Amino acid sequence: MAARILIVDDHEIVREGIRTLIDRSRSEWEICGEATNGEEAIEVTKTLKPDIIVLDITMPRMSGLEAARRIAKLGLGCRILMFTMHDSDRLTIEARQAQAQGLVLKSQAARDLIRAIERLLAGGTFFASEAAPAFR
């Protein structure tokens, strides 16, 4: 199943990591673009209209949560997967409120990212940390 994916993270190394992971796992998926902050993400989304947006939360200029909220308002049908370092139930609630369909911890990327994207492409949601313990 083909998919166009936008990667949003302010760290090049993270974007590169995601790219590698996706390329190796699902070569049919296309990384259609990248952005380094929330504002940029909105602009690129408007142009590229990706199927999936892998969205970091903590970024300069505009956070991922705010960007998710705004992108959802665009009504482009993009599925949003929050991709974060923060491990917290609270964040899951925040992500849901921001109209994201999923949340994957960066530390669990290898395990969860591909599964989550697939779940979202299938019209479902993926909130991995719902079962994960709170930050210690």
Added chain:
Amino acid sequence: MSIAISDPYIQLIPSLAHTTPSHDHTGHVVQLYTDDGFLIDVLSRFVGGALAAGDPAVVIATTSHRTELERRLSVHGLDTAKAAMQGRYVNLDATETLPKIMVNGLVDEMRFNDIIGGVLTRARIAIGHKERPIAVFGEMVALLWAEGKPLEAIRVEQLWNDLAKSHSFSLLCAYPITGFNSEGHIEPFLKMCDQHSGVVPSESYLGLGSEPERLRSIAQLQQRAQVLEKRLALRQIEERFRLLVEAVQDYAIFMLDPDGRVSSWNAGAERIKGYKIQEILGKHFSCFYREEDVRNGKPDWELVIAAKEGRFEDEGWRVRKDGSRFWANVIITALRDEAGKLLGFAKVTRDFTERMETQKALQKEVAERRDAQRQLHNSEKSLRQLSLHLLRTQDEERRRIGRDLHDSLGQYLAVLKMKLDSVASLIGQKEGEAAQDVDECIRLTEDSIKEVRTVSYLMYPPMLEEMGLESAIPWYLDGFSARSGIKAAFDVQTDFGRLPRDSELALFRVLQESLTNVHRHSGSQTAHIRLSIREGMAVLEIEDAGKGISPQLLEQSGQDWTGALGVGMRGMSERMRQLGGRLELISKERGTTVCAIVPAGGPSSSASAQERES
């Protein structure tokens, strides 16, 4: 002493009002008179009565009274010459006799006894020592009184009384009432009356015919007596006052004549200024002033003002007799008679040197203390600014380190793990040892991620910036509860919203500090956190159910109660103040509540805004 007629020693004898004093009973009566003719009437009856009865009589009178008496007695058919021949009648000239009993202007007891006693003895011999009283009339006292020697007159009266102890006689004295015309006579008059067993009022009283007239006269006498008594009392007060003034040691009280010459001097003046009364009386008071003051005409000028204004007060240096200076408080009061004529000045001087020096020292001390206070205030202020600066720097630094850890190291570790996971899946289960090593690397990476996250979150919670207190607090509480085992409940007012970044961070720090205290000191198993907006202020409350802060500790901390909660809270209190808010502490027997309050819209003053931006 009283001259009221009820005085038992001075009987105003009513029975004598219409009669002449009799020589029949011994005694010492004084006859007051206005008119000589009246006195001669009384005297001729007194002496005549005695001579007619064959008793002796001694008259010591003025020449005119003697002549008139002789004439009157002879008119009544009494042969005074014969009686004199018999030695029964002795008629002496008072003017001539008086000098004989005086020595150096004073009455001499021995001479009096010799001369007068001799006369009495001879008279008694003349009647063959019969136990008959001798009628004696004496007027030397009146002469002495007239000469202005009331004390000597009284002395003579006393000597007569002494003589009465060895001689039996009835003595009649006489004073013209006009002799008691001045106030100075009041006291001697009363003393004189004291020497007599009876006082016979003058004929103006005796001449009063009717009872009402006499009563009126007595009433008038009483009135006059009262007036005299009052004046006497006043004089005694004045005298006592004079003695008081003279005795005062702490004040120099003295008088100046209108020209400024010293006319009275008291003990205080001598003590303060060093002059004895005899060396200062008559001297001009400018000698109390410093040379330059005298050159500038200060003393005279002070008198001019005192004369004009009625009073002059000054404080300044004055000079003692020995030339030493003292700091004086001086009050000069002009003294005027009833007509307003300047009589002189009263001057009261006090030595204020010690007081002045004390005051100077005190002022110096106050100034020094004020300086020290200012310095303290300044250093406190700069210390406060420094601590605020430190706090801000610390916040910034923590935030930077926290973000750096999270943003760079954290990301690297996350990607590292991502890669290791890939490696692990590539290797699969084939390479036993290599797979084990990779698994170990993955675990180590996970631990590192956790560690970095913990450190960075404690440094600065990224969630705070992303989602505000409403989200960051429960997120932090989750971790806190997990670490401490303390159950933390959180209530937040719906639509609490966001606060300025500084306020959110400051409140978050208060939460961190407070929970650290709850964990370390309170012994509480629960904590309740509330976040709300009240009247435009964001209020964060952290309440525990622990043992509370002891009142002693709170008291010791005084106004700066945050001291009771340690340095961290004191810093937070400063931070709240800087943001236009405050930190409150309520500690009960069971539990402590820390309450942090900041304006929901951020600090309003531009100064605070500037500070926030810097």
